[in-house]
Amino acid sequence: MELVMLGTGAADGWPNPFCTCPSCLAALSRETIRGHTAALVDNRILLDCGPEVPRAASRFGRTLAHVEHILLTHSHPDHLGPMALLFRSWASRTEPLQVLGPPDALALCRDWVGPDDPVTFTPLETGQSIMLGTYRVRALEAAHEVPTLLYDITDASGTRIFWATDTGPLPESTVDALADARFDAVFLEETFGYKTDHGTGHHDLSSFAETVLRLRNCDAITDRTDVVAVHLGHHNPVENELSEALRVSGARAVPDGAVLEIGVGQSHRTLVTGGARSGKSTYAEGLLAGYRHVTYIATGDPQDDDPDWIERIASHRARRPxxxxxxxxxxxxxxxxAATTPILLDCLGTWLTARLDRHQAWATEDLSAVHADIDRLADAWTACPVPIVAVTNEVGSGVVPDTKSGRLFRDLLGLVNSRIASESESVVLMTAGLPLSLRV
Known part of the structure; x- marks a missing residue:
């Protein structure tokens, strides 16, 4: 299942265009702009359709021409922009379109559809299940101030997601209905950050953590579930602080336009490369922030007699869950x-150094054992049964090393990087703390 996040922001987005709070100014300066929360599923199902959503799809290189179903959560205007139906009629679409959701939300759409438009409306109520082509959809109760539905969606392969916006702490009936769901991904709203006196049907960071815990306790969320915070507003802290706060719950935030590949048992390999202090490790850790249990491999043989090594390992452990x-x-x-939980390997450069040391290749210049290790590493990387991320150093852009050993290391690490990159679904280059996707 593919989800394109067409928006991840609250009703006023983030930043709020009229606000000068530190959170909004930071988002504006970093050009981290979040629009109305919505997602496109496999180009066939649109989850909510606020007024910003059609244009967001175009900005992110997607067409809505193939959408067969629109699932509306509720009637609030950031989730329902019925003019999209008029846009569709102007494009002379003749394919059937089904719009589903609470009756009051559907009522706001009917006047935007012409008598000959191939659009039908299907009201849904709490607890109802329906098949949308090959997708099974179950509507569940939210805690919100207007009639609102949350959606439990399963595709033909068994991939299962929970779309949970807008809502405050979930009703007990919803939590009970989600027992043993073991979702592949959960999209849970977190609007208010550290603001706890909002008094509305939304989550703040504290209640978000409590809801995630409730869903873990009933096995709706497992160690393999990607928990993504959506409907984010400017009462949240700046991005880095928000990431740390969400990490406590094993959750993460993603930017507008993010493309999420979700699947049961899916293995996804990501290589993160870049220069020294470019933000590689922090970025790589963020890729796996949605997993509660991760095996972090600090490569290189332990160096108990090296204070700097010990301090470095301690600082890395302190910042991880x-x-x-x-x-x-x-x-x-x-x-x-043998892995059963995701793996983060940091890094390939120290791995290569350790293998060169192990085989005494610096002195003998016999690289046959090292090349055999590289072959085994590439094979194991390709066959790894869990999501895996590796960090490496970008050695191809610097000066030519002035020592023979330096040139040997550069050439071998370039080979390792090329081998691993060729077998990775995603390759990211980090520079000045910013990611550049080389392969998506």
Whole structure:
């Protein structure tokens, strides 16, 4: 299942265009602009359709021409822009379109459809299940000030997601209905950040964490569930602080335009490369922030007599969730093969150094054992059964090393990087703390 996040923001977006609070100014300066929360599923189902959504689809290179179903959560204007139906009629679409949701939301749409438009309206109520082509959709109760539905969606392969916006802490009936759901992804609203006196049907960071915990306790969320915070507003802290706050719950935020590939048992390999202090490790950790349990492989053999090494390992552990497991080793292929939780390997450069040391290749210049290790690493990377992220150093853009050993290392690491990149679904180059996708 593919989800394109057409928006991840609250009703006023983030930043609020009239606000000069630190959160809004920071978002504006970083050009982290979040529009009305909505998502496109496999180009066939549109989850909510606020007034900004059609244009967002165009900005992110997507057409809505193939949408067969629009699932509306509720009638609030940031989730329902019925003029989109008029846009569709102007394009002379003749394919059937089904609009589903609470009756009051559908009532606001009917006047935007002409008598000959191939659009039908299907009211839904809490607890109702319906088949939309190959997708099974179940409507569940929200805690919101107007009639609102949350959606439990399963595709033909068994991939299952929960779309939960807008809502405050979930009703017990909804939590009970989600027991043992074991979602592949959960999209849960988190509007108010540290503001707790909002008094509306929304989450703040504290109640968001409590809801995630309730869903974990009933096995709706598992260690493999990607938990994504949506409907984010400017009462949230700046992006880096928000990421840390969400990480406590094993959740993350993604930008508008993010493309999420979601699937049962899916293995996704990502290589993150870049220069020194470019933000590689922090970015890589963020890619797996949605997983509660991750095996973090600190490559290179343990150096108990090196204070700098010990301090570095301690600082890395301190910034990662306590539920993550750290393993210090360069013997990684067996870990890949036996993995049941996602893996973060940091980094390939220290892995290569450790293998060169192990085989005494610096002195002998016999690289046969090192090349064999590289072959085994590439094979294990390709066969790894869980999501895996590796960090490496970009060595091809610097000066030519002035030592023979330096040139040897550069050439071998370039080879390792090329081998791993060729077997990765995603490759990201980090520079000045900013990611550039080389392969998506």
């Amino acid at each position: 306590s539920t993550w497991t750290t393993v210090e080793t360069s013997d990684v292929t067996e870990i890949f093969a």
